[in-house]
Amino acid sequence: MSDELVASLQELAEILQSEHTLGTALARIAHAATVSVPGCDAASIAISLEGRPATAAISARIALELDIVQYEAGEGPCLASFESGETVRLDLVDPTEAFPHFAMGAKQLGVRSVLSIPSHWGPEVIATLNLYSHGGPFDSSAETVARVLAAQVAIAVSRSPEFGASRAVLEQAQRDADDDAEIALATGLLTTTEDCTIEQAEGLLQGAASQDHQTILQIARRIIEQHRSTA
Secondary structure, eight states, X not given: OOHHHHHHHHHHHHHHHHOOSHHHHXXXXXXXXXXXXXXXXXXXXXXXXTTEEEEEEESSHHHHHHHHHHHHHTOSHHHHHHXXXXXXXXXXXXXXXXXXXXXXXXXHTTXXXXXXXXXXXXXXXXXXXXXXXXXXXXXXXXHHHHHHHHHHHHHHXXXXXXXXXXXXXXXXXXXXXXXXXXXXXXXXXXXXXXXXOHHHHHXXXXXXXXXXXXXXXXXXXXXXXXXXXXX
């Protein structure tokens, strides 16, 4: 990358530090892609909402139209990048069997090349940066710059209050599911050891919790531990 491009990306990073809304930050990155990535005519950023991609920022309407083509067809570079966590490059200049429905829609809109870069937060793909070109294929230098921008997307999303709130909800839901699984296991063990019904086993758990001044989960874990120690 040239010194001028490095300076531009550094300036973008500094600007993003001061942005207070996720939408504004992502819009800046999408616009920056059309300026800094060689051959990029339009860009979109799709973020993960309940495990599915949704377009959160665009540099031009055609980018949104191309994202919608993918969502409706259930195929395309953006979706593939989300699922695989890998960069997906699609050259539409030559005939291709990849993503036939999307390829047809993209060609109708005059797009000749697509590049989708995943934005990772730990092992998770939380967004993709999707670049569209009316010219030739994206080269390695375009991919290098796009990766830098995709990293900025990950930082912007991870710092947003929306991301923090959604992660907290998901983590709590997972903890609740794990707790329910332990209680269900302890209930099943009681039906066997005490020769009782599920309803009676649940009553035994509640009674023990009340008597020992503990939660039902604590009693369930104690029962599971006792079973493992005697197994």
